[in-house]
Amino acid sequence: AQSVTQLDSQVPVFEEAPVELRCNYSSSVSVYLFWYVQYPNQGLQLLLKYLSGSTLVKGINGFEAEFNKSQTSFHLRKPSVHISDTAEYFCAVSDQGSARQLTFGSGTQLTVLP
Amino acid sequence: DTEVTQTPKHLVMGMTNKKSLKCEQHMGHRAMYWYKQKAKKPPELMFVYSYEKLSINESVPSRFSPECPNSSLLNLHLHALQPEDSALYLCASSQDRRNRDTQYFGPGTRLTVL
Numbered sequence: 001a002q003s004v005t006q007l008d009s010q011v012p013v014f015e016e017a018p019v020e021l022r023c024n025y026s027s028s029v030s031v032y033l034f035w036y037v038q039y040p041n042q043g044l045q046l047l048l049k050y051l052s053g054s055t056l057v058k059g060i061n062g063f064e065a066e067f068n069k070s071q072t073s074f075h076l077r078k079p080s081v082h083i084s085d086t087a088e089y090f091c092a093v094s095d096q097g098s099a100r101q102l103t104f105g106s107g108t109q110l111t112v113l114p
Numbered sequence: 115d116t117e118v119t120q121t122p123k124h125l126v127m128g129m130t131n132k133k134s135l136k137c138e139q140h141m142g143h144r145a146m147y148w149y150k151q152k153a154k155k156p157p158e159l160m161f162v163y164s165y166e167k168l169s170i171n172e173s174v175p176s177r178f179s180p181e182c183p184n185s186s187l188l189n190l191h192l193h194a195l196q197p198e199d200s201a202l203y204l205c206a207s208s209q210d211r212r213n214r215d216t217q218y219f220g221p222g223t224r225l226t227v228l
Binding site: 032034036041042043044045046049088090094100101102104105106107 | 118120145147154155156157159162164169170204206208210215216217218219220221222224
């Protein structure tokens with residue numbers, strides 16, 4: 001079984017500032033890692049994913065994440081945020097033997113301030 | 115195209131009503147999922163269909179009844195619900211490969227039980 005910890009439940013940041021949303025996972029097997037974004041009153045949209053290969057993954061809307069196996073982390077970053085990035089962000093993990101079972105973190109509310 | 119559609123967008127029902135939620139995808143995906151999401155919480159897996167057969171049922175009460183009429187459609191039949199069942203119901207689909215699978219979510223149905 002695996003677990004996901006999102007260390008910050010809320011992250012306020014000013015517009016055009018950089019942001020990092022932290023995600024740590026625990027698993028006894030190799031995993032796939034995902035970041036999803038949920039805008040108010042909407043479903044989840046896939047931001048980016050790590051399946052294999054390069055540990056630096058680029059996603060939509062200028063976001064990127066780095067897989068660090070030794071630290072079991074998959075932090076999400078953006079160099080300059082916009083008001084429109086205000087949303088809930090979920091980190092998720094699935095183990096490579098059972099890709100149907102997604103385990104989600106508790107979520108981080110990113111609020112971009114003018 | 116990574117679109118999953120859900121209808122209706124909003125649903126209000128009484129505890130004695132029978133209603134259905136619908137989900138559709140045309141990506142050729144062979145796995146489809148129902149999740150329940152309460153406010154400010156991550157999605158919770160309810161059911162998984164793989165190749166139109168129910169493969170995972172996460173101990174969901176029988177007042178929720180899933181149905182997969184074909185590989186593109188997924189229904190969730192609701193009967194005798196309780197107010198605590200009010201939530202956002204999300205549908206997702208994936209290719210259902212053993213490895214490197216990715217789930218894509220629909221916009222959700224906001225359900226209110228009176």
